[in-house]
Amino acid sequence: MNTKESTAGKTVRIVFLTLWLIFTVFPLYWITITSFKPPGAIFAFPLSYWPEEFSLDNYAGLFDKAEFGTYLVNSLIVATVAGVLATAISMLSAYVLARFEFRSKGALLMAALVTQMIPAFIALGPLYLLMTDLRLVDNRFGLVLVYVAVCIPFCTVMLRGFFENIPDTLEEAAMIDGCSRFGALFRVLLPVMRPGIIAAFIFNFVNCWNELFLSVTLMNSDDNKTVPTALNGFISSFNIDWGSMSAAAVLTILPTMVLFAFASRHIVQGLTAGAVKG
């Protein structure tokens, strides 16, 4: 903006941004602090805002009592594979929806929107029966398939926005040079779209990483559980284990945080390209 900022405006801005930062970060600070308090100290009164001693008991407990490592690995695998597959499949459909006019296009876009309106709970029962028939209950690959389906609609719409912002002269030039449509998509568009693809993947990954209800429904054995299910399990019928819970929460947030820290530039940049068409 070319307008000069007044001192008052600047003050407002700085105050607001600071307050918001505190509001955003404080809950995370608090859960982190809680996780490092020795189990007895969590309920000590008055509350301490900085633990007198940092204890790793809560973290050790996670790997002793529950197989938290297994859950982390499961979540990582499922979210990564589902994120990649969903992004790849959505690229194809998004490309078609961006580049071609055809009769069922409007209906397809509406169908994508409707998927966002379906409450997961209406479908859980039949989905469980379906997965039983497919012999994919309690199977990480089965969960991946379901997650891919969950991610595709929004991902397609998002990627469609990116494609629309890339002039089609680009791949047409490539096709005249002898590339097939598919080849053109890969060799020419992919590099240009990289930020958008990264943004779409991160969105999918985060969605799958955090998903609870489908995972509880479809996974049975301990070896196949994902992290959100385990978190829910810390509210057992006996007590709410706040210590383990906060330690688990920190471990759950960490991977997505690292991902975000590395990619936040890409996310904005990627969405920039796509946002206009939404």
Added chain:
Amino acid sequence: MKRRNAVAALGLALTMTVTGCSAMGGPGDGTVTLNMVESLTNPARTQVLKQLIADFEKRNPKIKVNLVSPPTSQADQKMQQMLQSGSGVDTLEVRDITVGSWSNNGWLYDMSEDLTGWSGWRGLTENAVEAATDAKGRTYFVPYGFYGMSLFYRTDLTAEAGRDKPPRTWDELVEQASAIQDTSKRRYGYAFRGGPNASSNVTAIIEAYAADRLDPANGYRLTDGRTVFSAPEASAALEKYVELFKKGSPPSSIAWGYPEMVEGFANGSTAFLLQDPEVIATLRESKAIDEKQWSTAPLLAGPGGKAVQPLATAGWGVARGSKHKAEAVKLVEFLSQGEASATFAKENSLIPILKQADEDPFYRTGPWASYVAMNQAPDTYLTVTQPRDAPWFTEWTQKADADVQKMLLGKMTPKRLLDDWDAYWTAKWKNGKS
């Protein structure tokens, strides 16, 4: 180079998902894999079960057991889904509150024939044998233990408040709880139950107040055939109960369920807790209070000096859809006798199903002593069966819990609540069995 690494990693991840399927099929050497589902899950209990299962597998090399432990809050729903699909469950946890509707839906297998002549029967207590067989002689589950309530109290806090004995009656509880309560120190009297299953404690106090006129076969019924909620004692009981909430309990406890109550006691902030013996195990692990700071006392009595023990139970059963019923029953048998059963009851602090427990010193000392004391005075501590196996019992608790919260929030008078409950059960008894 970078790209190749990424592709390799993805390929590896894909293979892992595909090969990750467990419990499907298995090697073709006649090994059977059972799926066993628990519902009152907690990490410590799951560990115990895993050990028992390992032992079972060692004795039965041709049987593998895959334990499924869904989070408690969603366990019932998940089990229902599995049962409805007709596969994936062999052995499962059946509770007195679920057996009614599940057997009604044809999801449970009647084990009575398989269990005729089973040697384990002889080891079971009378209560256990009775709970294992329904009115028509069918066995849908063999109990693994009983849940009966006792009062957990903080010895240090009651002493500080100048009381040398724990409360014996509900009256005394209210008095002591309000004396101990000091909100400025975050210290509260009673770990009140206002959330899920709040109604169970409300009926407990009502039954204690009307103890003299209760039908032993159905705790919700008076000897004259009317409901316990119609009795005048019931409204006196409710008044006392509301007083307990207002004067002696943390305000947030209006939303407390099982976990919050236990947490409230285990973290040292409340002085009294009315709970199952199961809690003993949890409290022993508490880092906030040590074992010298708390003890248990018998159940609270009403004005008539009598208390009512609402016995609840759960056990192991077999799904009707199971393809390996013989092996599944074998697992139930294994868990219901001998060392396995004793270990499970002890580790989870359940009232045991085995007769031999009477001689076990474990149950004579410490927190368990009050259970023994209650058992030895059956005229004061009446054991009354609750209508928990009625098919509508889940519906009832949902409704009753909501009503209790309404009453505590002042949105429903105690009288309205009792009239309502009276009408509910009168209508149900008129239409149905039970």
Added chain:
Amino acid sequence: MRAGTELSEHPPVRRPSRKGRKEAARPARRQDGGRRKREFTARRGAMIAGFMSPAVIFVAVFTYYPMVAGSQMAFRHWDLADLTDTSFAGLANFKEIFDDPLWGTVLSNTALWVVASIVPQLVIGFALALWLRRRFRFRGLYQALIFFPWAISGFLIGVLFRWMFNSEFGVVNDLLMKARLIDEPVAWLADPHTAMVVIIVANIWYGVTFFAIMILAALQSVPDEVYEAAALDGAGKARTLFQITIPYIRTMLALTVLLRIIWIFNFPDIIFGTTGGGPNNETHIVTTWMIHITQQGDYGKASALGLLVVAGLLLFSVFYLTATREKGAKS
């Protein structure tokens, strides 16, 4: 020219010019299509089908099929307490919902939940986006820090806020008492009104990010020339915002808001993790109520409620899209 701060506010993001694209791309396609149209149609159709089919198959099998199968339960007696009778029930389940004393509470809660969540999310998100366009020191870090609530699961956020608002050991009460704003601990989650405040605050905390990201992205698509022209006209800040910036990004804004409304409507996780709909079932929104009914075992009623959700949102979306489009046509 003074040193960079004001002039280099736009990060050098690669940004395709809208104008350029329209002029260059469209005629090219028309020309091309005219010449090879016929041989193209068959291959074109095959390609569309080929590229679309994986997505369509996935969504049809794993989303639409279970939903359709699930919705037939809405017209049957389907109560897990008694599955011996699963006969056709007509509209009985729907009637049961409308007759339920909770229905009114649930509807007004849902409206409150959506409106009270989305308005602050939008306003704060917009403000953040406007301010984040400026370059300042540590902007990258700042952005990363405030963006990532979005990466945390709703259930976990619910649990986190439940812990902070715990009346006995919660940090919120402690801070408020230290600030002398309250004298004794407030039992936040014990009263339906304050509980509602907690879950909405949690949702705002979570959802601002999405708006900030989307709007920030959209803002970077507004060409500098537009602002320069506005500045030349002597337009003030407010005028620039309302007459230039907002109209420029309105399509995207409208769609983002719609999507968020749908998502928030269908977002039981936070409430599930904090209050679970209580106390006294007074913090249920439609979707948590649906979970509650499912847990009671009445799948028929739950499915009927699910269908009502889809129908309501569909109707709303059509109205919303029509309304925003008409306005768009006028300007």
